[in-house]
Amino acid sequence: MQKTKLIPSLEAIFAVIVWGGTFIATKIALAEISPATIVWLRFGMGVLILGVTVLIRKQFALPEKSEWLYFALLGFLGVTFHQWLQATGLITAKATTTAWIVATTPIFIAILGWLALKEKLTPIQIVGMVLAALGVLLIVSKGNLTALISGSEGTFGDFLILVSALNWAVYTILSRRELARHPAARMMFYVMLLGWLFANIWIFGFGPSFSEIPLLTSSGWSAILVLGIFGSGLAYIAWYDALQALPASQLGAFLNIEPLVTAVLASYMINEKITAISLIGGAIIIFGVWLVNRK
Numbered sequence: 001m002q003k004t005k006l007i008p009s010l011e012a013i014f015a016v017i018v019w020g021g022t023f024i025a026t027k028i029a030l031a032e033i034s035p036a037t038i039v040w041l042r043f044g045m046g047v048l049i050l051g052v053t054v055l056i057r058k059q060f061a062l063p064e065k066s067e068w069l070y071f072a073l074l075g076f077l078g079v080t081f082h083q084w085l086q087a088t089g090l091i092t093a094k095a096t097t098t099a100w101i102v103a104t105t106p107i108f109i110a111i112l113g114w115l116a117l118k119e120k121l122t123p124i125q126i127v128g129m130v131l132a133a134l135g136v137l138l139i140v141s142k143g144n145l146t147a148l149i150s151g152s153e154g155t156f157g158d159f160l161i162l163v164s165a166l167n168w169a170v171y172t173i174l175s176r177r178e179l180a181r182h183p184a185a186r187m188m189f190y191v192m193l194l195g196w197l198f199a200n201i202w203i204f205g206f207g208p209s210f211s212e213i214p215l216l217t218s219s220g221w222s223a224i225l226v227l228g229i230f231g232s233g234l235a236y237i238a239w240y241d242a243l244q245a246l247p248a249s250q251l252g253a254f255l256n257i258e259p260l261v262t263a264v265l266a267s268y269m270i271n272e273k274i275t276a277i278s279l280i281g282g283a284i285i286i287f288g289v290w291l292v293n294r295k
Contacts, residue, residue, distance in 0.1 A: 008245035011238035012254040018235040020261030021226065023095040024269050026087055028223040033212040035087030038227065040203045041213075043079055043196040045228025046236070050189040053237055059183045063190060070178065071190045072198075078171040079195020080202065085164035093157030096272050099262035100139050100282050101161045103289065106252065107132050108169035110292050116173070128291025135284030136162070143277040184240030192232065252293060256286050 029038050054060050063071060090098055107129050113119035137145060140154045178187050216224065243251055259282055266272035 005246065008242040009254075012242040012246065012251055013257065015235040015239040015242070016254050016258045017261050018226075018230045020099060020258040021265050022231040023086075023090065023098050023262050024265050025223040025226040025231070026090050027095050027266075027270055029216075029220055029227065030087065030091055032215050032217060032220040034208055035084055035091070036199070036203045037208055037212045038087050038224065039080070039083045040196070040199045041224050042227040042232050043083070043192055043199060045225075046232025047189065047193050047196050049229065049233030050185060050192055050236065054183075054186050054189050057183070057185065059186045061186065063182075067178070067181075070174075071187075072194045074171060074175055074178065074191045075194030075196075076198050077167060078175070078191055080198040082164055082167050082171065083195075084202075085160050085167060089157040089160030089164065091157055092155040093161050094272050095266040095270065096259070096263045096274070096278060097139055097158060098161045099259035100278070100285055101136055101158065102165050102168075103255065103259050103282075103285055104132050104136060104162075105165045105168050105172070106255075106289050106293055108166045109172055112169055112173055124294070125292045128288040130288070131291065132285045132288030135281040135288060138281035138284065139278050142275070143281075184243065185237055188236050188240065256289070259285075 026038065086098070086102075093101075110119075110121065110125060110129070114121050140158050175187070175191070178191075181187075239251075263272075263274050263278065263282075267274050
């Protein structure tokens with residue numbers, strides 16, 4: 001590996017390992033506080049870290065008036081709504097199942113590109129989409145598709161996680177315009193800031209306010225710090241730094257590591273078993289996503 005690509009590659013690996021661990025950290029935090037409080041604490045920390053990064057890099061600049069509404073939309077979709085979907089979904093969904101479902105996001109991006117941007121889909125890509133969907137069904141149903149139909153397998157949380165994958169695809173497509181105009185750290189700072197402000201309305205308007213924070217134990221605080229400092233701060237910085245140095249297609253391959261990291265950590269930390277069907281379903285998902293993204 002060339003020296004110029006080593007550091008960006010290590011940054012990408014760092015980001016996906018952290019994000020793979022955030023599903024476990026969220027499950028741990030959910031044992032003590034609600035999704036609203038998790039999102040508020042997590043992204044409050046993320047805003048501070050990204051803000052400091054922007055200042056250190058001397059990238060601070062206010063968006064134009066016409067951009068504020070667009071940033072607000074991205075903040076709501078990419079932070080407030082997206083994280084509510086995932087945190088609420090993880091109440092009943094397994095961390096490992098969540099990671100595999102989230103891995104299908106490139107499929108939704110391709111579908112949205114076809115619907116909204118009139119991008120062509122090849123027969124191979126369609127086959128990839130079908131395979132990825134089959135992989136998700138195998139994992140959610142634990143290999144028993146009839147049980148999924150009858151409702152004895154699968155949870156409402158699994159459905160929310162699937163919606164979050166679609167929502168992140170929408171956010172990804174919408175954010176492309178602003179990434180072309182702003183340094184990634186600055187764009188993410190404003191997106192995260194506005195998303196966090198929406199979370200303030202949520203938590204102080206009809207949420208638990210500060211009443212849950214004293215309930216956090218050392219384990220809960222450790223999970224929150226992992227989510228805030230690493231998941232919403234350092235991992236974003238590392239990922240977008242890597243994006244500036246590596247082709248998007250090459251960087252996307254690193255995301256295949258994320259569900260594997262989640263599976264290993266979940267087995268060790270929260271006793272979620274690694275089953276043969278989850279590995280088979282996961283392999284089918286990765287192969288399907290590869291077919292969709294291949295040149």
